[in-house]
Amino acid sequence: MAPTRKRSRVEQARQYLTGGAVFRDDSDDELGYDDHPWEWVYGDDAATQMTQNATPRKRKAAEAAASLGRPIVAARMGRFVCRLGDTVLLKAEGSQAWVGIICDFFEDIEEGEKMAKFMWFSSEKEIRSKSTKRTDFLANELYISAAFDSNPLTTINGTAKVMSLGEFQKEFPTGQPKKNSRDYGKVFVCRRGCNTRTTTYTDEFPWEDVYTSAADIPALQHLVENQTKATRKRGPRAQKDEGDLDEFVVPDSDDDGIPKTPRKRRKLNDATTPTSARKDLNARKFLTPSHKRIVVKKALEFTPLGTRVLSPSVLSSPFQMARNQLHVSAVPAALPCREEEFQTVYSHLEAAITEGTGSCIYISGTPGTGKTATVREVVAQLQTQVLAEELDDFIFIEINGMKVTDPHQSYALLWQALRGDRVSPSHALELLEREFSTPSPRRVPCVVLMDELDQLVTKNQSVMYNFFNWPGLRHSRLIVLAVANTMDLPERTLSNKISSRLGLTRITFPGYTHDQLMLIIQSRLEGVPGNIVHPDAVQFAARKVAAVSGDARRALDICRRAVEIAETEAISREDEDAAAQPATPSRTGRNQGRAAGRVLNDTGELDAILPKRATARKGVVMIATIKQAINEATSSPLQQALRALPLASKVFLAGLLARIRRTGIGEAVLGDVVDEVRKLGLMSELQPVHDYLLAGREVEKGEHTSAVGGALTHLAPTLQAITPRSKSLSVRRDNKAARALGLQAAAIELAEAGIIGVEARHGERVGRVRLGVADEEVRLALGEDAEVRGLGLAS
Template identity: 30%
Template sequence: DRPKPPVGKKIKRTAKEKLLDSDLWAARIESLRREPDGAFWAKVRWYTIPEETAAGRQPHNLRRELYRTNALGDIEMESIVRHCFVMSPKEYRDATNDGDDVFYCEYEYDVHWHNFKRLADIDDEPETKEDPSDEPYNAANDYNSDTDEDSEYDEEDEPAARCSARKNQSNEKILAANSWKGRIYGLQKIGIRKIPEHVRCHQKTALEKAKATLLLATLPKSLPCRDKEMEEISTFVKDAICNDHCLGRCLYIHGVPGTGKTMSVLAVMRRLRSEFDSGALRPYCFIEINGLKLASPENIYKVIYEQLSGHRVGWKKALHYLTEHFSDGKKIGKQANQPIVLLIDELDLLLTRNQSVLYNILDWPTKPNSNLVIIGIANTMDLPEKLLPRISSRMGIQRLCFGPYNYRQLQEIITSRLKGINAFEDQAIEFASRKVAAMSGDARRALEICRRAAEFADYRVKQFQQVEQTSSSANSGNGFVCMADIEDAIQEVFQAPHIQVMKNCPKFGKVILAAMVHELYRSGLGEVLFDKLAATVFSWCHVNRELLPGYDTLLKICCKLGESKIVLCEEGTKHKLQKLQLNYPR
């Protein structure tokens, strides 16, 4: 327990205590920059306390232990309170009296996948050797010094001089940082023990490795079954880069979802980047934009201008500067004379009522000395035919179609992902590939089915281990993904109740659901107003030349979706201002 403060004074928490209570945050400054308005900003990497991780605070966590995360952020320099020390285990063990703001960090925490990795493995630093006796380090044997106290005092009524209470450390017992029992008042040098390997290092099984490698977010080492398409993309980009007068260079890539369109283009650009690094290719600038990440189609001007110049402006100013850059020869940024390869994913989301955004972007490559190459990707095959003639003519005739995968290609994709992992039966992979190829040919759906089947098999094996309580039973032929697991995963993916309801929806019901997903992705919120949803539906119907429904029709369809619990509707009779929310994962 804390000692009582002197009469007339109160206890005030220090910055260290606020940090450990999540009232302050620690960060490492990665870089500094100055904005056009004169304000200084810092790009920082955040630290977190054990309580803010998915695992929570564990018994082996020290009181002053922090985790370095992979989360980056931009903050103003004015928001920084003061400097603190975050030390490695060796630095922390050998540290002297450096004050109160000293913390210990040994692991990095992934905020997306919630896993830990030792910093020594990341930074290739030699690990500190541990004493065989594994006894805690006793700072009192090396030096005897007083330290600052954990709490500060503020004057209340009496105008007495500020005083600080100091207490000598006890040589008999050095407490652990996370031990509250028997703590003395004042900061003391503490000892640390090396955390046993079995506490945090877990040897993954074959099924756990399969689940990790089948995640859609995991980048594969190679991209099979798309060599021909990747060669065409590479030839197109190389010809445009090597040509000094690349006029009207535009490639339109289309195909059903999950056929590797975006991944193929990115793989080609990575290969060209390696050629540029080796000196075999002239310098160029690559800009990647996803239409789903834009709050509005006009924001694409801001993103392109920021990538070229490094400054942020409004979309109208950005359009003006970009027009001068590509048309009038007033170049922007240090890479002004280099060819620009612009990749626009989900190109159809840039459609507006007058289609001005697409017209401006596709008109820039036709200007003399623009050095602009555009690669557009969309799922719609006949998108150029839906555009105005002045826009479709600028899009050009170069198209590349990504057809759906057949079952042999899907089987090869899954097998390449699972290379070196013996967790699936051959018949199970073939069954999943044939099932997906017969329905859509979507590689992402095939990977998701196999990953879900691996989860079923892993759960079955762990349940079997708990019943038998023997290690040999876990490997008695049940540690593989079999046909039954694939069948259960297919039942869950294709025959879930909400999927059946959506399949049986009327045409405008499906349009409303698609528009809702689009608005939620664009805004980043969890709900959308009915008024905005209706405006998006009307815009899509106008672009696709469909009959415009009325507000009453859309309200009735939303009520039907609400009755089936596909959409959650806000209570009340607000009509246009009513909030809607999806009741299933996007």
């Protein structure tokens, strides 16, 4: 939306600086109050065309002749003319304005808009670094920057006067133009250039010495660039410092006996979350998968004295360490097997931030394939680069579809991240629309991670559309990382036409193979003393998971549970030993060891609990331990309940999962689930399913079988509660079919058990169903169930 040019009379001449832009209400009638179209003024005919008295016809003819290969030297709107090299005010959101020098005029063919390229001035407000910015700024001082940007001519709001402090004082001895003068609110002092991102300034200069006309622009740019520090250029000092840095390298050691897949030496990154990345900068060394070094200065260190302080990790038991490191909420030091994906996301984001452009990356992949972990890691590393002053600052916000109660809340969250204000979702939407469609040349880029996107889509597609669309708007500088489980969610929900117009960059995360899962588990176990997880056990767990889903979360969960089992065994074995030898002096030591974790001998190896009898191997995770952990996972109360479901409920779940997989949306209309069940039934070769569906069809035709009919009569009142109020034909038909197949009864039973949620929203005609448990749980329980095998429940 181009800014409107009409201003109310209430906006009376005021000027001050705010939020980086000059805040001014101008009473000025320089552009007039009528919206004339902008016209080009060409080279040689400029004089003719600018003649105020020339008739529109004459002007048009002159323009047509001039347009044949002649350069545009000025633009006119009604009586207002601005030329190349002029300093102008640009209207931004609200009453703000930016000041820039016109460097070029051109036509944006795609948008059909007349445009100008500007070299920007920055105000003091725009300089974010509080610690290094100058404090001697004047109320109307601007700094010339080497930043350029293009905007439509419609955003030009008048001329600005820029001068040196000396000239300003000469011309306005009272310190500002008179309130009723034409210059009021339009005169600025410029005595330095500045790079607002690095907060570095040029030496002081008299403005008139460095700039008089368009011909001076290249030299002025050169001056600013030369005398200020560019963000991405590393000075000799930074390179020197790099030599002093420590490197943390994960040794490829084999001392724990676990054979490891050979891999490159990799520097450890101890970044945890993006926030902690900001705090914990000391002695860090980062290396991106492309082997780009990210350098942060090392903190001063004191020479250690004679006392040796044990870190808590040394004191805690190996089991404890293994459990912690295998926990899915632990942030791993590295993400093996995701180097390529990391690199793609990293370079995309880095380029978008540096160039100040918007961008949208659509990341899809089945659960547990490291999508979220990879994106967070990329952002953490980019934030470290910002702190090292090697990358422009950016705002980061995470919006999780599972965590917002209403998708529209995403608007409010985004606005809050951008501006810090809490507003209602509808107000936020308005503000965002305006923000992204009006110029604000140096807006800090904003990176949004939209996780669990599938959940944001279910209720209102406009949310997803907006978040995909905004990055493409000229002024948004919005970088959206949309993460979902389904590959073609945009096409399914937004139509092919819209989604292809959006030009999303797509990255797909494939499920992990068993080799990759092994590597992931091993990397999580790095640094855990004692061989408490046998290599065969790691391989077995990896194979089991890879055969079903390639889900790292699942592999880690199984291994963690196995470590817990082994730990319990180790403790009970200790107790047995202790009971067998009540008088041995070492007993106290062992008990103490148990209290403090485990006993470590002088060399730091696990002493008390490592199996001494090769046969028992208690206290070590073996294949049998993994089997036990898997069994436990599959014999949880939920798993048992799922397996004990009646056939109708199992078939219903198969239909629901099929529907969810087909649409990529986490919920489905009851009638659609019925359709899926029918399709599955047709394809199924299982006799029970055939019989079941046959019985249902007979009921549909009116030939009530006693079992289904009886159940329906019994459940009628409950059915009323969850079925739509509408009497529309199709809905009635769907419900009839659902009832006939016994699926509504199944739905009620499942809803009562909390396995699904059923909802008939106010004002909506159809009942909606969604899974109340993880779909993985359903697949795990029913994937190999003889009654419904082949109905697509296996992963």
